[in-house]
Amino acid sequence: DAQNAFKVRLSIKTALGDNAYAWDANEEYLFKAMVAFALRRYSSKSTTQISNVLLCNVTDRVSFWFVVTDSSKNVTTVPGSEVEAAIRMNRNRINSAFLLSDKTLQFLKITSTLSPPVEPSTPVWLIVFGVVLCLIVAGIFFLVVAGIQQRKKKNKQSTERENLEEKGEVTVTVENGIPCETLDLKAGHINGVFATDDERFTSL
Amino acid sequence: AMEKSRPLWDNPLQFVFACISYAVGLGNVWRFPYLCQMYGGGGFLIPYFIMLIAEGMPLLYLELAVGQRMRQGSIGAWKIISPYLCGVGVASVIVSFFLSMYYNVINAWAFWYLFHSFQDPLPWATCPLNSNRTGYEEECEKTSSTQYFWYRQTLNISPSLEASGSVQWEQALCLTLAWLVVYLCILRGTESTGKVVYVTASLPYCVLIIYLIRGLTLHGAVNGLVYMFTPKLEQLSNPKTWISAATQIFFSLGLGFGSLIAFASYNEPSNNCERHAIIVSLINSTTSIFASIVTFSIYGFKATFNYESCINKVILLLMNAFDLEEGSLTADNLNEMKDYLMATHPQEYTQLLPQLKNCSLEAELDTAVQGTGLAFIVYSEAIKNMEVPQLYSVLYFVMLLMLGIGSMLGNTAAILTPLTDSRVIAAHFPKEVISGVVCFINCVIGLIFTMEAGNYWFDIFNDYAATLSLLLIVLVETIAVCYIYGIRRFEKDLHTMIGRKPNWYWKIMWACASPLLIISLFIFYLTDYILTGTLQYQAWDATQGQLVTKDYPGYALAVIGLLVAASTMCIPLGALSTFVRKRLKRESVSTV
Numbered sequence: 160d161a162q163n164a165f166k167v168r169l170s171i172k173t174a175l176g177d178n179a180y181a182w183d184a185n186e187e188y189l190f191k192a193m194v195a196f197a198l199r200r201y202s203s204k205s206t207t208q209i210s211n212v213l214l215c216n217v218t219d220r221v222s223f224w225f226v227v228t229d230s231s232k233n234v235t236t237v238p239g240s241e242v243e244a245a246i247r248m249n250r251n252r253i254n255s256a257f258l259l260s261d262k263t264l265q266f267l268k269i270t271s272t273l274s275p276p277v278e279p280s281t282p283v284w285l286i287v288f289g290v291v292l293c294l295i296v297a298g299i300f301f302l303v304v305a306g307i308q309q310r311k312k313k314n315k316q317s318t319e320r321e322n323l324e325e326k327g328e329v330t331v332t333v334e335n336g337i338p339c340e341t342l343d344l345k346a347g348h349i350n351g352v353f354a355t356d357d358e359r360f361t362s363l
Numbered sequence: 364a365m366e367k368s369r370p371l372w373d374n375p376l377q378f379v380f381a382c383i384s385y386a387v388g389l390g391n392v393w394r395f396p397y398l399c400q401m402y403g404g405g406g407f408l409i410p411y412f413i414m415l416i417a418e419g420m421p422l423l424y425l426e427l428a429v430g431q432r433m434r435q436g437s438i439g440a441w442k443i444i445s446p447y448l449c450g451v452g453v454a455s456v457i458v459s460f461f462l463s464m465y466y467n468v469i470n471a472w473a474f475w476y477l478f479h480s481f482q483d484p485l486p487w488a489t490c491p492l493n494s495n496r497t498g499y500e501e502e503c504e505k506t507s508s509t510q511y512f513w514y515r516q517t518l519n520i521s522p523s524l525e526a527s528g529s530v531q532w533e534q535a536l537c538l539t540l541a542w543l544v545v546y547l548c549i550l551r552g553t554e555s556t557g558k559v560v561y562v563t564a565s566l567p568y569c570v571l572i573i574y575l576i577r578g579l580t581l582h583g584a585v586n587g588l589v590y591m592f593t594p595k596l597e598q599l600s601n602p603k604t605w606i607s608a609a610t611q612i613f614f615s616l617g618l619g620f621g622s623l624i625a626f627a628s629y630n631e632p633s634n635n636c637e638r639h640a641i642i643v644s645l646i647n648s649t650t651s652i653f654a655s656i657v658t659f660s661i662y663g664f665k666a667t668f669n670y671e672s673c674i675n676k677v678i679l680l681l682m683n684a685f686d687l688e689e690g691s692l693t694a695d696n697l698n699e700m701k702d703y704l705m706a707t708h709p710q711e712y713t714q715l716l717p718q719l720k721n722c723s724l725e726a727e728l729d730t731a732v733q734g735t736g737l738a739f740i741v742y743s744e745a746i747k748n749m750e751v752p753q754l755y756s757v758l759y760f761v762m763l764l765m766l767g768i769g770s771m772l773g774n775t776a777a778i779l780t781p782l783t784d785s786r787v788i789a790a791h792f793p794k795e796v797i798s799g800v801v802c803f804i805n806c807v808i809g810l811i812f813t814m815e816a817g818n819y820w821f822d823i824f825n826d827y828a829a830t831l832s833l834l835l836i837v838l839v840e841t842i843a844v845c846y847i848y849g850i851r852r853f854e855k856d857l858h859t860m861i862g863r864k865p866n867w868y869w870k871i872m873w874a875c876a877s878p879l880l881i882i883s884l885f886i887f888y889l890t891d892y893i894l895t896g897t898l899q900y901q902a903w904d905a906t907q908g909q910l911v912t913k914d915y916p917g918y919a920l921a922v923i924g925l926l927v928a929a930s931t932m933c934i935p936l937g938a939l940s941t942f943v944r945k946r947l948k949r950e951s952v953s954t955v
Binding site: 168170171172173218219220221222270283284285287288291292295296298299302303306310 | 474475477478479481482497536537540543544546547550551555682683686687688689690691793795
């Protein structure tokens, strides 16, 4: 008997919270009907009746044992493997009849296969990676090109100035070839490095 | 010929932001909260602030002043102070080079987690299924889903250092991206760096404020905060507390790498570096405390969540075993019900006893973690339980990236400034090419850390590449400025730059307190290494789902020795080579 019997455990309050229904005789009737329905669908013979499903040991937890008898062969129970396969096939329907899930309506000997998480064809992270990579490479390219252009302009400017100097037309005041503007930095102090250089040499 | 003028920061704010961006790094987020927890909670702040005043501010001011005065990178600056000290600059560059090699791998990991945050549910929230879909992956069952994601799916870590494994292409891609980002920020020198630091310095604060608000409103956050801030003043008598405080201040400010000298060298000579030194060190320490508040509210949330799950599991177990009505067992009446059940059904209860775990909030809070474990495992675990986890995940890893890139900018500046200063190299190659070559070399060497055993090599570099060498470098720096260059000369230089002489506090710290502190730290570390004998590391055991301690193999110890020697030996070798060169010159002059 124990081999073909299954323990069922329901966690209605966990699943539904305030909307939980009480477990009474009507719910038991529905359960018997669902098991009978599952067996009918599985074995495609319409001989299983609700009265064939027997429940016992109903506790406050809401857990109980059930067996399915076979009325065609006298007082024998349907083999457990058949019942298990039938329930596995119709698990979804049984769960939704009670507004529960695989976790809250447990058939203790029947392990459910877990559904794998949805995997898109290209992993999402590669897409984001690609976007960021393109942005960065574009930025680098833009900065390098701008730098090269700036350098070309500076070279042209300095060659122009040299030509102007040779022609003696330059009006920019220079000191040792450096225009005074660049010398006139905001730091117009004595360059302390050179001041202390003398000290270094005399100490030798 | 036309002299190229030295590039400058656009305004002093850029300089301050660059220093803040460099100093405020991952250590503030993942090391300080751990130290606070281990060494007395609120009481740790006392040694922390004492050390800040005794060594943090003076040494920071010293480095900034040297850089601003000499207007050269670390090699040039120390050569000017004394020709025998060229080795100090070279040692700084070598240490910076080692640091940049392994530090960018953290940014690669941050990118990896960032890219994986755009999924629902987050990939580290659930375990993957095993091959026949009847349950979860075995390794993931033994440990938690966040640890599994870190050790298996991110690192794909091997069981020991010897089993090197192959390069993980996903990590290699992220590392390449991280180096490209760094290259983009540094390729134009201060022009580009100066703009980037506005973002890298300020964005982490925005995220921390958001996290503070979110963290404080989480259920159970108060538990964590109370736990952290209750001062355990007896820890003050433990010498390790003071040493940890000194070490944390020292390394948190990033002294000795040459980055601060490099940044300061781009200042105008009249910049008030005294004020900036005080501001930067205060902001750095305040950020550490601020980050601890955030971290501990998150800890409290995570610990409370785990504690409540544990209790719920116990309740479910008891309900199923004794077929009790749902809702009859709650967290409040659990203990009474346990006694009642033990009295009424003694046999079944004793059978069940080994499975009934004693859930304790204290035990959950006590799990102190530091380093990559905190940043990537603990935080991601807390994030997955929040509402809208994708948003918080993205914010958090963007913040980690900003902190990491900010520090990388300082590291690369420390390497590039001496290179671009030296006329030999700078004459032939434009700075874009020099930056590119440095980034490329670092990226290729960094591929070592993307191998399966890469994380073990990372730990070697993290623990040994910089610690002893930096202490020695900064010690030599302080002694050089105070006694070889002369504190009076230094005073005069500061007077020229800022307009007033440093007061007695600075002079006492530079001349006595800071060198003494550094010497004691140095002696402590040396004796610690010598006393512990063989060095050990934590390896991940996939079969048990936890870390186990193993000894380093011989060649790993050789690498450690090489890392330390490569930088520290430069100082005496530099002095020796200058001495020899002068001798030869004197001889050649005298023979003429």
